[in-house]
Amino acid sequence: MRRRRLRIAFLALPAMLGSVLIGTPPAGADPVESTSTAGSAHSHHDHPESAQLVRIGLTGADMLDKVVDAGFDIDHGLKRVPTGIEGEAVVTAEQITELEAMGVRILAEDEGFEWPEEADGGFGAGAAAARAVQPLSHAQTVRVVRADWFTTKGQGFLYVEARTTEGQQASPVVMMQLENDSGQGSSFGFARTMSRFVDSGQYMFHRNLFKLDTRPSQIRVTSSTGGVTTGSVSNWLEDAPPPLTENPGYQYDFIDGYKHPQQLFSRAEEIARQYPDIAQIIYLPNKTNGYQRKAQATIGGTGQAAVVVSSAAWGHEGGNDVTVEFVERPGADLPLTVEVAGKAVRVLLAKNAAGALASTAAEVAAAVETGSQGLIDRAHPYRTNTGTGIVVPTSGPVALTDFLDEKRVGAPEGEVPRGPATVPVLRIGKHRDGRNPGVLIQAQDHAREWVPATTTLETAERLVRNYKTDKDTKKIVNDTDIFLILSNNPDGANYSFYNFASQRKNLTNHCPDADADPARRNSWGVDLNRNYRVGSAHDGYAGGSFSCISGTYQGPEKLSEPEAENIVWLVEEYSNIKFMMSVHSNGGQLFWQPGAYIADGRITTPRPPMGDEAFYWQSASRILSQVKAYRETVVTPENVGGSSDVLYSSAGNVREDLYHTYGIYAFGWEVGGSIYNPATGNWQGGSFQPPWAGDPALVSGHSETMEYANGIMEMFRIAAEWGKDKKKPTSELVPGGGKYSGPVDVRFETSEPATIYYTTDGSRPTLDSPRYESTDFREPGQVFHVTETTTFRWFSVDTAGNVEKNYDPENGNRNNYRMATITIGQR
Numbered sequence: 001m002r003r004r005r006l007r008i009a010f011l012a013l014p015a016m017l018g019s020v021l022i023g024t025p026p027a028g029a030d031p032v033e034s035t036s037t038a039g040s041a042h043s044h045h046d047h048p049e050s051a052q053l054v055r056i057g058l059t060g061a062d063m064l065d066k067v068v069d070a071g072f073d074i075d076h077g078l079k080r081v082p083t084g085i086e087g088e089a090v091v092t093a094e095q096i097t098e099l100e101a102m103g104v105r106i107l108a109e110d111e112g113f114e115w116p117e118e119a120d121g122g123f124g125a126g127a128a129a130a131r132a133v134q135p136l137s138h139a140q141t142v143r144v145v146r147a148d149w150f151t152t153k154g155q156g157f158l159y160v161e162a163r164t165t166e167g168q169q170a171s172p173v174v175m176m177q178l179e180n181d182s183g184q185g186s187s188f189g190f191a192r193t194m195s196r197f198v199d200s201g202q203y204m205f206h207r208n209l210f211k212l213d214t215r216p217s218q219i220r221v222t223s224s225t226g227g228v229t230t231g232s233v234s235n236w237l238e239d240a241p242p243p244l245t246e247n248p249g250y251q252y253d254f255i256d257g258y259k260h261p262q263q264l265f266s267r268a269e270e271i272a273r274q275y276p277d278i279a280q281i282i283y284l285p286n287k288t289n290g291y292q293r294k295a296q297a298t299i300g301g302t303g304q305a306a307v308v309v310s311s312a313a314w315g316h317e318g319g320n321d322v323t324v325e326f327v328e329r330p331g332a333d334l335p336l337t338v339e340v341a342g343k344a345v346r347v348l349l350a351k352n353a354a355g356a357l358a359s360t361a362a363e364v365a366a367a368v369e370t371g372s373q374g375l376i377d378r379a380h381p382y383r384t385n386t387g388t389g390i391v392v393p394t395s396g397p398v399a400l401t402d403f404l405d406e407k408r409v410g411a412p413e414g415e416v417p418r419g420p421a422t423v424p425v426l427r428i429g430k431h432r433d434g435r436n437p438g439v440l441i442q443a444q445d446h447a448r449e450w451v452p453a454t455t456t457l458e459t460a461e462r463l464v465r466n467y468k469t470d471k472d473t474k475k476i477v478n479d480t481d482i483f484l485i486l487s488n489n490p491d492g493a494n495y496s497f498y499n500f501a502s503q504r505k506n507l508t509n510h511c512p513d514a515d516a517d518p519a520r521r522n523s524w525g526v527d528l529n530r531n532y533r534v535g536s537a538h539d540g541y542a543g544g545s546f547s548c549i550s551g552t553y554q555g556p557e558k559l560s561e562p563e564a565e566n567i568v569w570l571v572e573e574y575s576n577i578k579f580m581m582s583v584h585s586n587g588g589q590l591f592w593q594p595g596a597y598i599a600d601g602r603i604t605t606p607r608p609p610m611g612d613e614a615f616y617w618q619s620a621s622r623i624l625s626q627v628k629a630y631r632e633t634v635v636t637p638e639n640v641g642g643s644s645d646v647l648y649s650s651a652g653n654v655r656e657d658l659y660h661t662y663g664i665y666a667f668g669w670e671v672g673g674s675i676y677n678p679a680t681g682n683w684q685g686g687s688f689q690p691p692w693a694g695d696p697a698l699v700s701g702h703s704e705t706m707e708y709a710n711g712i713m714e715m716f717r718i719a720a721e722w723g724k725d726k727k728k729p730t731s732e733l734v735p736g737g738g739k740y741s742g743p744v745d746v747r748f749e750t751s752e753p754a755t756i757y758y759t760t761d762g763s764r765p766t767l768d769s770p771r772y773e774s775t776d777f778r779e780p781g782q783v784f785h786v787t788e789t790t791t792f793r794w795f796s797v798d799t800a801g802n803v804e805k806n807y808d809p810e811n812g813n814r815n816n817y818r819m820a821t822i823t824i825g826q827r
């Protein structure tokens with residue numbers, strides 16, 4: 001049987017550079033070249049624990065939370081699969097052992113979940129055959145959630161989600177089978193078993209994804225308890241208009257390689273100088289905590305006699321000049337004392353009456369903290385040691401270092417400016433006075449994600465360079481107010497470029513002594529996309545960690561980090577910002593709310609009302625169609641929606657805060673990700689720093705930059721249209737009012753994405769009236785089963801705030817709402 005792999009490994013990233021500005025070593029390898037010289041050599045235990053990228057398999061969200069809470073750097077490139085969650089982790093050899101002890105599977109290169117390519121016979125196969133299926137017995141127990149047809153590179157695919165009202169039932173577990181036809185009027189066949197998706201103990205839906213050569217028209221889903229329903233197949237990204245890049249004379253493809261923050265920021269400033277009519281720089285008010293570290297050393301091994309020292313001054317401000325020496329003097333009955341000469345700290349170790357060394361690590365640490373005349377402000381035993389070991393002398397002065405001069409092999413030329421950074425926002429728009437809808441594109445919250453930065457810069461170049469000559473670009477620039485943050489984490493990004501390629505968080509070290517020794521330095525920092533206020537782990541939501549060395553460490557409190565505070569400042573200062581895209585890599589996903597839940601009971605942050613949900617889907621389809629236009633990359637519908645529904649809960653993420661606090665349509669994007677390779681019939685996974693100029697048919701930084709810039713441009717068009725939208729929505733009750741002989745099922749339909757407020761009790765509808773909801777998440781609107789005469793009163797509001805018939809729900813004298821009476825029974 002031929003089989004298709006959804007994800008394959010991407011451990012080895014060849015450093016094929018082409019026109020790349022800088023070399024990219026294999027991700028996760030992060031070799032450093034020591035610049036230390038004899039006499040200042042720091043001991044081997046100061047080297048960061050060497051990390052590697054491995055593929056992992058988790059049973060589900062519960063295990064993910066446990067693993068993340070234990071401090072593992074696991075995020076992005078994660079995918080839901082029917083057997084749980086698969087992804088990658090940046091871990092040390094020791095951590096691999098720990099992961100395995102927690103039940104995590106380490107996957108080999110060719111290992112992982114695969115959807116069967118051939119139909120498996122559904123209930124006809126295996127144990128399920130015994131269960132009787134009685135079609136049409138109670139159709140309401142099965143609903144089609146979505147059935148999407150898409151093509152990529154000559155291959156068709158069908159993706160189906162369906163739900164049964166008995167899905168939560170534990171015993172027996174309800175099975176579902178899927179059949180499809182082969183076009184209009186043909187019969188159903190090709191039965192396949194669907195996979196049951198359970199998350200955090202809650203049944204989500206059943207699903208399947210498979211190759212098909214002919215587009216089906218209808219599907220049929222049958223449950224093992226006798227429910228059956230049919231549904232129509234929709235197109236996904238099949239009917240896209242051409243991208244702007246096909247406009248005559250349109251200029252694009254401006255980026256020649258990955259860019260570190262200094263390059264990004266100086267180009268942003270240059271653009272503002274070159275195009276002053278349409279561009280300017282806004283400097284965010286809170287400086288970052290800085291590309292800087294205290295100078296440190298771990299002296300005397302890692303046992304009870306070890307002492308960790310940290311300079312009071314930042315390394316570049318004098319900390320790197322400090323030395324610490326433990327000295328044994330001849331004699332007996334000597335006290336522990338500390339001498340300071342210039343930047344040299346000498347600890348004269350105590351001796352007992354017998355002339356033996358007698359200072360413990362705890363005593364030495366305390367003496368250094370108090371006696372170093374302010375050179376050392378933090379000294380402590382190693383990790384969780386209590387420091388009971390007797391300290392031995394050093395062979396000479398030990399030089400402290402901030403380790404920032406130790407460059408990763410392949411790091412770009414040049415010095416990184418030390419100290420706090422100011423983050424510029426490149427604002428592009430003809431009218432930057434608040435009249436137009438603002439769109440915030442925020443890249444690189446996560447340091448190692450290099451493609452989001454180049455994607456955002458490419459977007460800026462396309463806007464300013466085509467403004468005068470391309471009418472579509474002119475319309476965007478005239479009708480929107482664009483705010484581009486090319487890197488929101490410059491400290492971490494520099495660390496990723498120069499020191500540790502897999503750095504995710506910022507550089508702020510909030511760790512207590514137990515995790516503050518320099519071998520931990522690649523694990524410090526705050527996950528900026530967990531530092532916000534809504535759905536925070538501080539409030540019990542899942543997916544943000546309290547551990548300072550976790551990849552998803554949320555910080556000591558909400559908005560503890562200047563980078564997060566800056567975003568809040570920006571959207572409050574520029575209240576015309578109505579759209580936001582938080583650009584990440586590399587999952588091939590497009591997200592919105594809800595993005596977080598409380599694990600117990602899987603209680604999500606509030607779901608967007610139906611109008612917003614429909615608008616998100618409509619926008620996603622437009623944006624992703626433009627992504628597809630470049631080289632047929634398809635972000636599949638299984639990877640689109642509320643992020644906590646399709647991936648995992650990420651507590652305290654920025655999208656949740658901006659949508660719920662400010663009403664901003666806040667998307668999250670994982671650029672890159674799997675692309676279909678027709679040569680192998682497999683999907684190839686992405687990576688954080690793919691070769692820039694690799695095979696354009698495969699994963700490459702350049703191709704991802706081009707295709708996702710297309711998508712961002714479409715987001716601008718959506719915002720521009722939204723700003724001009726004065727068209728009032730219309731809505732209908734289907735079927736409409738009238739006389740019916742018996743109970744009737746009715747539902748609402750709207751002419752465009754819009755939210756309906758309705759009453760059935762005779763009162764006039766207001767914004768406090770019940771909202772028309774979807775049957776369940778990712779499904780169409782609910783169906784009312786009307787059994788007695790009922791009058792519906794309602795109105796609809798579109799996402800731009802236009803109200804149907806210009807009805808004013810706040811004005812009690814206005815009654816031009818919609819009304820329909822369903823009369824049941826004949827007189």
Ligand SMILES: [Zn+2]
Pocket residue numbers: 076445446449583584585
């Ligand atoms: Zn990210």
